[in-house]
Amino acid sequence: xxxxxxxxxxxxxxxxxxxFGPSKLPQIGSGLGKAIRDFKKGVxxxxxxxxxxxxxxxxxxx
Numbered sequence: 463x464x465x466x467x468x469x470x471x472x473x474x475x476x477x478x479x480x481x482f483g484p485s486k487l488p489q490i491g492s493g494l495g496k497a498i499r500d501f502k503k504g505v506x507x508x509x510x511x512x513x514x515x516x517x518x519x520x521x522x523x524x
Contacts, residue, residue, distance in 0.1 A: 482490060
């Protein structure tokens with residue numbers, strides 16, 4: 463996972479906790495999770511559209 467181990471993730475978490483405070487971390491985590499979910503959904507939809515376009519172009523008469 464990007465060459466990050468548990469110690470590195472713990473340091474990042476502590477830095478985020480100091481910078482944003484404990485009350486903002488759940489909101490930041492939620493926003494980040496939603497962004498990742500939306501990105502994955504967009505990529506999947508784009509791949510499906512491309513696959514359908516290739517399939518449709520094969521069905522056209524030559």
